[in-house]
Amino acid sequence: MIPIVKGLVEGDRRSLARAISIVDNQEAESRQIIKEIFGMTGKVKTVGFTGPGGAGKSSLVGRLIPECQALGHKVAVLAVDPTSPITGGAILGDRVRMLGNLEDEKVFMRSMASRGAIGGVSKSLRNAIRVLDAAGYDLILVESVGAGQLEIEITKVVDLTVVIFTPNTGDNVQAIKAGLTEVGDIYVVNKADIDGAGPLYNTIVDLIGDTERKPSVLKTSAKTGKGVKELAKVIDKLLSEKSNNKDRQRRMLEEELKGMVSDIVEQKVAVMLSENKKYSSIVDKLANKEIDPYIAAEQVAASLFK
Numbered sequence: 001m002i003p004i005v006k007g008l009v010e011g012d013r014r015s016l017a018r019a020i021s022i023v024d025n026q027e028a029e030s031r032q033i034i035k036e037i038f039g040m041t042g043k044v045k046t047v048g049f050t051g052p053g054g055a056g057k058s059s060l061v062g063r064l065i066p067e068c069q070a071l072g073h074k075v076a077v078l079a080v081d082p083t084s085p086i087t088g089g090a091i092l093g094d095r096v097r098m099l100g101n102l103e104d105e106k107v108f109m110r111s112m113a114s115r116g117a118i119g120g121v122s123k124s125l126r127n128a129i130r131v132l133d134a135a136g137y138d139l140i141l142v143e144s145v146g147a148g149q150l151e152i153e154i155t156k157v158v159d160l161t162v163v164i165f166t167p168n169t170g171d172n173v174q175a176i177k178a179g180l181t182e183v184g185d186i187y188v189v190n191k192a193d194i195d196g197a198g199p200l201y202n203t204i205v206d207l208i209g210d211t212e213r214k215p216s217v218l219k220t221s222a223k224t225g226k227g228v229k230e231l232a233k234v235i236d237k238l239l240s241e242k243s244n245n246k247d248r249q250r251r252m253l254e255e256e257l258k259g260m261v262s263d264i265v266e267q268k269v270a271v272m273l274s275e276n277k278k279y280s281s282i283v284d285k286l287a288n289k290e291i292d293p294y295i296a297a298e299q300v301a302a303s304l305f306k
């Protein structure tokens with residue numbers, strides 16, 4: 001066992017933090033770490049929190065930590081915000097610290113730096129979750145910014161998705177209709193302490209409570225703490241229902257594998273193209289409008305895989 005893996009398995013937080021950085025930045029050592037820990041993983045459960053900026057994701061995650069600890073979980077938090085790797089995690093830390101009285105030793109918090117392509121973020125996240133799993137954390141709360149395609153990708157990596165809305169982010173109903181209805185296992189109207197929470201809750205129940213999946217819709221206030229314990233219980237219940245789903249785990253691994261195979265093939269194709277003599281003459285013909293793009297692509301593919 002390499003020292004960093006030994007360290008994180010034995011509960012050394014610095015080894016853990018370092019290992020997460022390594023897999024997050026996809027450094028060379030990442031491969032060795034994953035190789036050594038993969039066999040130890042598979043126990044962890046993950047919950048994604050998504051929704052518009054300012055909805056109260058960080059605040060709510062902060063409130064959920066002690067509730068989930070009270071249910072017996074060893075909790076870690078990952079914040080995924082590629083637009084703002086520093087502030088994402090810093091704000092989360094502030095929100096959590098604000099609440100005080102946390103057993104800081106027990107919770108592990110980290111923001112993911114993963115920049116760039118969406119595939120890169122999912123890869124970093126999957127591996128960071130594995131590292132935490134090997135370190136003995138059994139519940140990972142993942143906060144992501146409400147950012148379109150990335151958000152959807154993250155829902156594929158986690159076991160359960162909580163979508164958070166509030167009365168004062170104007171675009172709610174549009175956002176709900178625009179696809180977030182598909183991804184949530186639980187819908188939360190946060191800031192239940194302010195005006196408009198009730199009507200928004202009713203709107204969401206009307207829009208999605210009746211769909212076939214019947215997701216739960218809850219009201220919370222991260223400010224007062226109201227509804228947070230109930231949310232923790234619903235999360236816990238849904239997770240234990242999902243935990244025996246071997247098919248789902250297999251599907252998630254297969255999804256990851258497909259992505260990795262595509263990456264390898266893509267890199268190989270790039271090299272093959274750069275070395276292929278016919279390629280540049282096909283580009284010439286295309287540029288001169290002697291052939292159309294479909295024909296050009298077929299000719300290139302045929303010359304690569306003959």
Ligand SMILES: Nc1nc2c(ncn2[C@@H]2O[C@H](COP(=O)(O)OP(=O)(O)O)[C@@H](O)[C@H]2O)c(=O)[nH]1
Pocket residue numbers: 051052053054055056057058059060091095190191192193194220221222223224
């Ligand atoms: N009144 C009220 N304010 C809240 C509540 N939850 C969060 N906030 C405030 O809303 C702002 C955004 O919260 P934050 O957790 O950073 O949202 P995030 O961007 O979704 O992570 C902060 O000023 C919080 O103090 C709540 O339940 N009620």
Ligand SMILES: [Mg+2]
Pocket residue numbers: 057058059088091092143
């Ligand atoms: Mg936040």
